[in-house]
Amino acid sequence: MDFIELTVEAPRELADILVAELAEVGFDTFEDNDAGFCAYTTEEAFNPDAVEEIMARYSGIGDLNHSHRVITRQNWNAEWEKNFQPLIIAERVSVRAPFHSKPDNVDYDIVIMPRMSFGTGHHxxxxxxxxxxxxxxxxxxxxxxxxxxxxxxxxxxxxxxxxxxxxxxxxxxxxxxxxxxxxxxxxxxxxxxxxxxxxxxxxxxxxxxxxxxxxxxxxxxxxxxxxxxxxxxxxxxxxxxxxxxxxxxxxxxxxxxxxxxxxxxxxxxxxxxxxx
CATH class of the missing domain: 3.40.50.150 (Vaccinia Virus protein VP39)
Structure with missing residues (x-):
């Protein structure tokens, strides 16, 4: 099964709204970035008409650009590894990938390889x-x-x-x-x-x-x-x-x-x- 990566450039206040809208049409994984966010769903669940309708509805609110591409399942880990950074939550919990070193001075150390699943701790x-x-x-x-x-x-x-x-x-x-x-x-x-x-x-x-x-x-x-x-x-x-x-x-x-x-x-x- 392959996946769709939807890249959205939008101001933060609009990006938050779009994340909620896209969650209603099959997207279940979201990663924020400086320009906006990326949203992910399966190729099977992807509805391009629904995405275009959402984007058209909000196009007059702020600068908004979007594009999508197919990511094959076997390439997902490579894509994720290029961008994933270890995270410390509440100064007590480390969330990292297997290729990161364990940090010092945390109570709990969680190792995560997310493939195409939601929940790295970064959201x-x-x-x-x-x-x-x-x-x-x-x-x-x-x-x-x-x-x-x-x-x-x-x-x-x-x-x-x-x-x-x-x-x-x-x-x-x-x-x-x-x-x-x-x-x-x-x-x-x-x-x-x-x-x-x-x-x-x-x-x-x-x-x-x-x-x-x-x-x-x-x-x-x-x-x-x-x-x-x-x-x-x-x-x-x-x-x-x-x-x-x-x-x-x-x-x-x-x-x-x-x-x-x-x-x-x-x-x-x-x-x-x-x-x-």
Whole structure:
């Protein structure tokens, strides 16, 4: 399977809007750069007419240019390696590739090779989720990681002491990538599963849920997250903008999920809720 790289040059305030729009038409991986961002999807899911419609709609707001190209799957790692830089989150967590040296003076060192999966830690939502994870006691917990991407949040959960982690994603290559990354980090408690919330029908409750997906999926599946969470247990959400937080709060409240607090980074949000 090959992939589409959409390169967008746009001012930051417009780029944030375009990322949200493109997420609605099949793009699931985004990387910021100084000129704007790059968005990725599979060649099969790529809808050029939908992209052109989005770009035309916002063309009068600011300087906006875009182009796309095909990246073969076998070339993805080479493309990524040329641009990936190691990252430190909250001065405690290192996120790096296998070809980077381990840094000194960090509590946790995560090695990630993302292939075509979302979640290197460089996107605001992933970094925010990890920061929130650092504030939540994981010791001995059974954790659900929905929309696992590279598996980075599941790996963080095990490193923080989770006894069992179920990492779920809807894309086969993503699940394969998450498994490989879990093995790279010598994880022993992580199960990677292909599917969506429908695969959780017979699952026992979880002590902690991590859901870094997007606004629409979170809203649609909120009732299932709530069903799987016992009273007094936390759930961490991300994948949406600050302006969408009231919608997330309202839907969560319908299902007994009480808002606790949130973090923001360049308009993105990660929020912590608790089951009443």
């Amino acid at each position: 605001e939502t992933t970094a925010l989720m990890i920061e929130n994870q650092l504030d939540v006691d994981h010791k001995g917990l059974r954790v659900l990681d929905m929309g696992t991407g590279t598996g980075i949040l599941a790996i963080m959960a095990e490193m923080l002491g989770a006894r069992q982690v179920l990492a779920v994603d809807t894309e086969p290559w993503t699940v394969e990538n998450a498994r490989d990354n879990a093995a790279e980090n010598q994880c022993r408690t992580i199960e990677c599963r292909l599917g969506g919330v429908e695969t959780l029908a017979n699952e026992a409750p979880f002590d902690l849920i991590l859901a870094n997906i997007n606004r629409n999926v979170l809203l649609e599946d909120m009732h299932e997250y709530a069903r799987l969470l016992p009273s007094g247990r936390p759930i961490l959400f991300s994948g949406f903008y600050e302006e969408d937080l009231p919608k997330i709060q309202a839907e969560a409240a319908k299902h007994g999920l009480r808002y606790q607090r949130h973090r923001t980074l360049r308009s993105w949000v990660s929020a912590i809720f608790e089951k009443e």
